[in-house]
Amino acid sequence: MTPVLPDGPQLDEAAGRLVRPYTVSDGRTRATSHFTLVTTVRATGAQTQGVFGLEHAQVLALCEQPVSVAEVAARMQVPAAVVKVLLSDLAEGGAVVAGDTRPASTGHSAQPDRDLLEAIRDGLLKRL
């Protein structure tokens, strides 16, 4: 008797993920929208357009409340690059909105605006 492998499940509680991460995103590694690790995303609750799979549903479930891309990736245990692709699909379909993605950076180019820095300073001061 040869055991028959089930068609369906892609996740196994003991073994973990049974498909390679990039199978999830059809081998795509470039996100079509610009998401960074610290971009905040949230499910809109809107009816989605487009065909989404199990992994898209997992992303949606994780961003019912505003959450960062990094946190979604960490909780799904897939690389952030994969989550960015899934989020791009969802954003295009109107199922997810993303927060401000303008770089807050001093790293490399533009300096962050003073209002942002002061807001961060005030937030930190409250924690002392």
Place this chain on the structure above:
Amino acid sequence: MASSNDCDPLPADVLPVGVKVLVAGGFGVGKTTFVNALSEIEPLSTEEMLTAVSAATDRLDGVENKATTTVALDFGRITLSPSHVLYLFGTPGQERFWFMWDELSEGALGAVVLADTRRLEHSFAAVDFFERRGIPFVVAVNEFDGAHRYRGEEVRTALDLRQEVPVVLCDARVQKSGTRVLLDLVQHLITTRSSHGSDTDQPTVRA
């Protein structure tokens, strides 16, 4: 399933802005402790694909010398207000991961370089990296139990830091201490910004 017209998606601008601060320093200098003490969530780890430029000696003929590699990043979260969330990302400490700091630092507000006075040389690489890239940073001396207490100025000299780089003492295990380090970094950013006259309405006055 009912969908009503009055539950239109909220505008994206109500979502908080996430800012990134890097926590760097040598292996075993207290980066994880620092992030753990400050984070409001149990620190998480995510895998990010980063570009690795392999050394010429690693390269086979005809093979692209740029490749992507996956690295685990530990991070923590501090919600500062309904509109601002700060994320602390620990940089990989091992030398072989330095090449990927470029991508990690993209979009970062600045960095905290942790230093252990017993092994200051472990923080040289981080200091060097941020200096070369012009990324603002503070050096936070993690005061390990049993380590000789040095003054900030001694550490500045030993690390050959420019005068404007703040050197602060901290205890990486203590939340308030870590918060003060972040405050020093943000204050440094504000000061640097003002002195560089980067505001368009504030032209640099220089002869």
